[in-house]
Amino acid sequence: MERYDAHTTEAKWQRVWEDADAFRVVDALPEGERSEKSYVVEMWPYPSGTLHMGHCLVYTIGDVITRFRSRNGWSVLHPIGFDSFGLPAENAAIREGGHPRETTERNISNITRSMRRMGWALDFSRMISAHEPTYYKWDQWLFLRLYEADLAYRKAAPVKWCPVDQVVLANEQVHDGHCEYCGAEVEAKYLEQWFFRTTAYAQELLDDLDKLDWFHKVKTMQRNWIGRSEGAEILFHVDQLGEDVSVFTTRPDTLYGATFFVLAPEHPLVAELTERSPHADALRDYVRRAAAKRGEERAGAEEKTGVFTGFYATNPVNGAQVPIWIAEYVLMDYGTGAIMAVPAHDERDEEFARTFELPIVPVIDEDDRLVNSAQFDGLPADDAKRAIVDWLAESGRAKHAISYRLRDWGFSRQRYWGCPIPIIYCEEHGAVAVPDDELPVVLPYIEDFKPRGIAPLAQAEDWVRAPCPTCGKDGRREVETMDTFVDSSWYFLRYCDPHNTEQPWRRELADFWNPVDVYTGGVDHTTMHMIYARFFMKALNDLGLIGHREPFVQFFTNGWVQLGGTKMSKSKGNVIAPEEIIDRYGADAVRLYILFIGPADQDMDWTEEGIEGMVRFMRRLFRIVVDVAENAPRGEPAVNALSRKAHETIARVTDDIGRRQSFNTAISAVMELVNELSHAGVSDPSARFAAETAVSMIQPYAPHLAEELWERLGHSRLWMERWPSADESQLARASFELVVQVNGKVRDRFEVAIDTAEEELVALAKASPRVHAHLNGATVRKTIVVPHKLVNFVV
C-alpha cells in the first residue's frame, strides 16, 4: 500500500506553484474585470534568528483566509516583508555577532526560504525590507510631509544624563539613580527630540474604534491607552508671583475641599519659585533627585515625598490661601503638571496630607451630596461638577476640559540601525529639511555601531558634515535615527506599489487595496504599532496622500504557542523549531496542527502526540482517497447519508472559515467526513463526491496534500478551483431524532419523519414506554413542542 510521502509531494507542488506564478497578484485589471478585492496582511516579522512557531501560526491563519477567499472569487493581495530596522534587528546583530546589515540580510534569506517551505501563498514579488534605501527613502519623504504639516516637531524632553561621562543613558543603564559606567548620580537633561503629534488625533482614534471589527479586548486596551478623562481646568492665582497656575481635575465638585496645591518637579514655575523661596536649597535638591529617577521608581515609592515652597495659591471658590508643595507624585506629562489636592476624596492626596499633617476637609457626604461648599451644599456631586465649573467660568477662572493619557510619540532613537532623520542643522537656520530630491539620506556603514550613549552616527564625521540646504554653509546632519515603528506605520501601503521609485505609492493602487481587510498579529502590538499606524493613516489622509482614515478593518489577534504551559522562548529552552518539524512530518502537518490545537486567538500548547495524531489523519485521508480514486465508481452520486454529510461539511467549513474564523472546528468537520467515508466504503459514486469534498475543504490548510490528491482524483489546479457551495436540497433530511423530555430531563429519543405534525409528535412521545414510566400516571400540566427538535412534558 502506497504511503503518503510529504517531502516529495510538498517539493513537487511548491515547484508547480512557482512555475505557474500562482500567488502573484495582478492589480492592473481593467475596470470591468475587477473582482472584489481582499487585502490580507500578517504583521511583518523582525528578521532576527530563524522562523519560529509563532510565525507558523500567524502566517498560516493568513494563508487559510487567503486561499479560501481566493477560491471564493476574491482578488486577494497577500504580501510579505521584513521589519528589518530597529532594536530587534540591531540586538540580534550584537547577539549573533556581526554587522546588522549582514546578520539582517542573512536572516531574511533564511526566513524567506522557510516561508517557501511552509507553502504559504505569499506574493514574494512584492517583498520589501525596511532597511533598504528604496524603502526608507519614503520613511524620510513621509516624515518631511508630516514635518511640513506640523505633525512632526522637535521639543525638549528629559533624558537621563551622566554629568561625568557626558552621555545620554538609556533607562536600562541607570541603576538606583546612578550611571552604570562611572557610578555618578544621574541627572535629567532636556534634549531636543523628535515627536509625532499623535495627540492631535486622540479623540478620533477613540471614536473610530466603534467602526472597527476588532476583538473587544483589543479595543478596550486602546481605549485605556488613549485614556480620555472629562473634567475641568481651573486657575489658581499665586499673589506673590502675580501669576495664574492651571490645574486639571475630574472632580471640580470637590473644590471646597482643596487644602493644598502640588506642582510636579518638572513644572515650568518651579525654577522661579525655587529662586525666590526661603527653602531654595531643599527645593533644588528634591527636584534634582526626582529627575534622576525612572518613572517606575517614582511610581513605586512607598511613601509620599515633597517639599513646601513657602508660597501660597488662592482657591478660586473661596479665596482660601493653600500652601504650594512640590512632589514627585504629580506628573508633568499628564494634565497641566499641577493639581489641587483634596485629601478628603483622593487617596494619594490623603496619604500626602497625613505624612505632612495638612488639613483634611470633607466636602461630599455618604449620599454623594456636597457639604462645606457654601451655596452648593446639598447638590448631588454629579450636578455640582457642572455647576461649579459654570459658575467659575463666568469670571474666567475655569473651563470644562478633556485630558488624555495618550502622549505624543517620541520617535528619535540614539541608535545606529534605523532610518536617518533627513534634517540638517545650520547655525543660522536651525533644523532644515533635506530637499526631496536629495533623498534618501543613506545610512552610512559604521563598524562600531554598538550603543554608547551618544548616537553612533555622530562618529561618522564625513557623513555628519553637510551643507545647509538653505544657505549652503556648513551644517551637521541629525544623528538620531527613527523608531522602527515608523517603518511599520505604513508598510501595508507600500506593498500596494512596492517598486515605485517616483512616489511611496500610486494613489489608485493604494486606495484600491486598502484598507487591510484582515490584519493578523500579536496583541502585544495593540498599544504602540496599532495606534501609530492608525495615526499615520489619519494624518496621511488629511495630507491628501491616501483615501482612507483607518488602516485595518479587522484585526485578528493570534494566541501564543506554548510548550508545557509557558510561552516558547530560547531563554527558557522550550523551543520547537518549525524547520525540524517540517523535516520530520512536512509543512502540511505543521499547518494543520497549529490550527487544530485550539482557537487561533487563544494561547495553545504544542504537544508531540498532537502532531503525530495529525500525521495519522493525513495518512488516513491519503489512503482512503487513493482507494476512492482507484475503485469508486463514477457517476451521479446517490442521495444518501454520505453525500448529505459531504454537503453538511461544505456548509460547516465555509461558515467556520468564512464567517466565524473558527479554524479548528473546520478541521474537525473534515475529520468527521473522512471518518464517515471510511465507514461507508467505496462502492457508490457518493464516495467519490465525499472524497473530493474532503480534499477540497482541507486545501486551505494542507495545500500540498490536497493538490496531490486532487490530481489523483483526476483533476488539476485545485488552488484555482471554485470553492463549492452546499446544495440546500441535499441538506434536507427525511427524518430527525425526536428528543422526549419529562420535566426537562431526556427520557427517550427516536427517529421521526421530518413532516410529522405536532399532535402526532406528542402522541408518539407519550406512547414511548420509557416516557410512560416517568409520567407515572401523573397529570401532564404542560406540553412544549420544539419543531424538529423535542417534546417536553411538564408534570
Add this chain to the structure above:
RNA sequence: GCCGAAGUGGCGGAACUGGUAGACGCGCCGGACUCAAAAUCCGGUUCCCGCAAGGGAGUGAGGGUUCGAUUCCCUCCUUCGGCACCA
C-alpha cells in the same frame, strides 16, 4: 486599585439564536492482524451505583429567571491579560 477576558472529562477543546453537554483530536483500556514488534483496523472511554437493563450527579461556587441554562441575570471565588501616583 481600575478595566477586560476566561473557568466544561485524564488532556487540548466542541456545543454559533436558551433545546440531546462532551463533537473532533490526544491519552488510556480491550480486541483483530503478526512468531513478535511497528504500522493499520475494530470497539470502549464524564463521574458514581449496578452483571445488566437502568438510575443518579454533572459545565469554578452559591442564588435567580425559565417547561428547559455551558448559554441570560445577581453575588462570590480562581486564573490570565492590559493600565496604573493619570489628579
